[in-house]
Amino acid sequence: MRADTPPAQRPPRSRPGRRLRAAPRRLLATALGLVLLLLVLAAVAVLVGRPGGTPGADDDEAAETVACGTWGLEEVEAPVRGPDAPRSGGMFGVDLFGPGEQWRDRFGLEFEHGGIASGYHVLADGVDPERPVGAVYHFHGDGGFEYDHPEYAVSCMAEVARERNMLLVVLQTPDHDDPEVTWWEERGRNGEWFRALVEQRLRADYPLDPERTWFTGYSGGAQFISQELLADHADLIPGGGAVMMGGGQGPDSEPATEPTAAQLEDLRLHWDVGRLDDGSDPAATFDALSAARDGYRWYTRWIGFEDTSLEVRRGIDHFGLPYAGILEDVLDGEL
Secondary structure, eight states, rough: OOOTOOOOGGGOOOOOOHHHHHHHHHEEEEEEHHHHHHHHHHHHHHHHHOOOOOOGGGGGSOEEEEEOOOOOTOOOEOOOTTTTOOOSSTTTTBBBOOGGGGGEEEEEEEEEETEEEEEEEEEEETOTSSEEEEEEEEEEOOTTTTHHOOOTTTHHHHHHHHHHEEEEEOOOOOOSSSOOOOSSSHHHHHHHHHHHHHIIIIIIHEEEEEEEEEEEEEEEHHHIIIIIIIIHGGGOOOSSSEEEOOOOOOOOSSSOOOHHHHHHHHHHEEEEEEOOOOOOOBBBSHHHHHHHHHHHHIIIIIIOEEEEEEEEEETTTTTTOOHHHHHHHHHHOOO
């Protein structure tokens, strides 16, 4: 306080004894205030983060959901999966579950190999680590819509995977700096990145059952599976199968790997395409119908896979395939 403060404006003097007794009271009041503030913030965080637990818990009824009829699952309301969806656990953006974090959905994870980096999502909510855990790897179509917007078809596919105790891993092509984001244009490089991701990261993070490995892809993602992964990285899928939607052409060069006798007998390969998806639509000039037929013939007749199928859907174009329903039917042996 300035020495020239008028006497009328100076605060009254207090006795030293009163000041000493008041200090602890002020500290206690401050501490109680901070505790109360933390409790209020925690309550807000819990309310914003609802629902809690895994899908099927009582308070999951309040979750934001997506109707999956468009993607082939009639009368199914799946929890929305995405970085902005309601989340369980954690406080103030901090995950409190420690080592169990991998059994929650994780988005925008990064992996680098050989100077090439890209992202991936792991949708793990509701998967039981005490049971055998499978994995469905989904490769997006050109442009990367499924990776950028997991709140739509991907949420429904994740529900199909969860019901069978499988992770859904949604991958972003490393070729994402070009004007056209694709898997197939740099497929050799992209295949090496994917192999490293599986071998160095995902198999280390999760106790995956290799006999329950599935690849799914749409359009350019289907092309990547049939022309790169099944041809040059067949050992990454010792058991399970592949679902190629809206594409899936045979390779245009000699495959680098040869499937084993067990793979030829047991792997399930399915192609699914619309009858109208012949490239005549100005919005979709890729002839996916011919590509699917070509891939089906190649792997069935020339390579010798025994459990293959091709579904051509009447009245369906490049944009109308029911991704989640197709995945469910193939996993259940109905296609």
